[in-house]
Amino acid sequence: MSIPHLITVLAMLLHVAGILAAMHAVMHTRTPQGAFAWVLGLTLLPYVTLIPYLYLGRSHFYGYVTLHRAHRQRLSQVSLPGELLGVPEPCMRYAALTQMLGSSFHAGQKLRLLIDGDATFEAILAAIAKAEHCVLVQFFIFHDDELGRRMQQVLLERAAAGVQVFVLFDGIGSHALPRHYVQTLRDGGVAIFPFATQRHNNRLQLNFRNHRKIVVVDGSLGFLGGLNVGNEYLGLKPPLAPWRDTHLEIAGPAVMDLQRSFAVDWHWVTGELPPLLPPQAAPGDAYTLIAATGPADPQESCSLYFTAAINAARQRLWLTTPYFVPDQAVMSALRLAVLRGVDVRVLIPARPDHRTVFLASTLHAHDAIGAGIRIYRYQPGFIHEKVILIDDDSASVGSMNLDNRSFRLNFEIGALSVDRGFAAQVEHMLLDDFARAVEITRDEYRKASYLRRLAMHVARLFDPIL
Structure with a gap:
């Protein structure tokens, strides 16, 4: 031929x-x-x-879906002494969320807001160093750099002291992690595995990543938020430095739900369950709902999480997100909030870490401004925090971005807390963030060159995979 x-x-x-x-x-x-x-x-x-x-394009991972739902239902039946049977009136605004998640608000949470990488990893590493029984660690990204080796060392020390240590990392998010990093931990007694929705062959599956960041120490102290294990999250890697992010420390009954989320993922990877330790009572006043969302859920739980949170706002809705690529449901909820008279503000980066997403976000920001939503660009460095402030009593901290990957393709984790004191702390933090930002107008789009505007519209065509 x-x-x-x-x-x-x-x-x-x-x-x-x-x-x-x-x-x-x-x-x-x-x-x-x-x-x-x-x-x-x-x-x-x-x-x-x-x-x-x-x-x-592959959208199914049958074995994981079946096992995920079965074990999520089984683990949700693990009750705690004194677990919350009723919630106060402010929590009732989120009744649809508790119904969707099959979970509940827990009373008596002690919360600590951790601002940026130094505070976050100082708290996490110190907590792990004091562990006596069990440590659960899950991050989307591990790097073999200074912070990664600090984490490695403290995990090895706890394992050597007889503490059970379980570690999950995402196989694609941590694709650059060298084998010797993992092997060193295994040789030291740490149980560590990559997460993948396909057990035997994941080479053709880039979607459905586990984007959760969870640390639980002795069942009593939990951490979640936006930071991964790498020097860039400490603001040590230009040009995105300084890196702006937020994490949350939780003590109280809600920590059990963090353990449950980890246990479902761990069982899928290993076929075994880690210990589920009862959390200790904490001297806190917050009511907290843990939202573990992902593509294995019967509904698009992450998109609905955002939509329900936005619909609950009556006076104020402040959002921070590194990627502003809302779907139709979330954008409609934001528009309706403005029409209700809600003060809607969104804080996004001024610097791109992914140029296609940044271009699409810029066009979505232009449309949002036209709907009366106030959009700000954070100036000092890259903003990666994922925080929602609702009125004067509610705030969410988690791993969820405002984009299609979080809405439909990634496994995420967030904590929605109802407590005026905690909401005031989040307000103070965000006021400082907004003070370092510049409010943009529709001129950002209008004054851009024709080719740049064309690039924005082309980038938005890729919204479903951004």
Whole structure:
């Protein structure tokens, strides 16, 4: 066969494969917009889109979904002495969330806001160093750098002291983590594994990442938020430095729900369950709901989490997010909040860490400003915190970004707390953040060059996978 004929045959085969993949996309892609985008690309440009679809287009992980739901239901039945049976009136605004999550607000939480990397890892490493029984650690990213080795050392010390240590990291998020880092921990008695929704072969699965950040020490002290284990989260890697982020320390019954979330993921990876230790009572006044969301849930739980939080606001809704790519439901909720007279503000970065997402965020910000939403860009460095302040009594801290990956593709964790004292602390923190930001207007888009505006519109076409 001549070379021209061979090229023709290969082109025809690619188009046939593209059509078959497009049929798969129609049946299995989670949103109509995503299905339409994949179908166009796969039928018209299979040479460009077929391989990306193999990595990004797969939307099922049957074994994980079945096991996840079964064990989540089983673990949710593990009750605690004195576990909350009723909630005060301010928590009732979030009744739909508790129903969706199959969880409840827990009374008596002691909360500590941890601002930026130094405060966060000082608290986490100190808590682990005091562990006597069990440590659970889960991060999206581990790096083998100064902070990563500090974490490694404290885990090895606890394991050597007879403490049970369990570690999960995401297989794609931590793709650069060298094998010797993991092997050193295993040799030292630490149980450590990568998370993946496909047990045997995950090479063609880039979606459905475990983006959660959880640390639990002796069942009594928990941490969650936006920071991973790496020097950039300490603000040590320009050009994004200084890095602005927020984490949360929790003591009280809600820590059990952090353990439950970790246990479900651990069981999927290893087939075993880690110890579930009863948390100790804490001298706190906050009511806290732990929201573990992800693509294995029956509904799009993360998107609904944002929507419910926004709909609960009556006076104020302040959001911080590194990626502002709202779906239609969240954007509609934000618009309705403005129409209710709510003070809606969104804080986003002034510097990009992912240029395509940054361009799409800029166009969404332009549309939001037109709807009366006030948008601010944080100036000193990159802002990575994921915080929601609702009125004067509620605040959420977690790993959830305001984008489609968090809404539909990633496993996330957040804590929604109802307590005026804690909300006042979050307000003080955000006022300081907004003081270091510049409010933008629609001129940011209007005065951009035509090519840059075109790039924004092109970037927004990729919203379903951003």
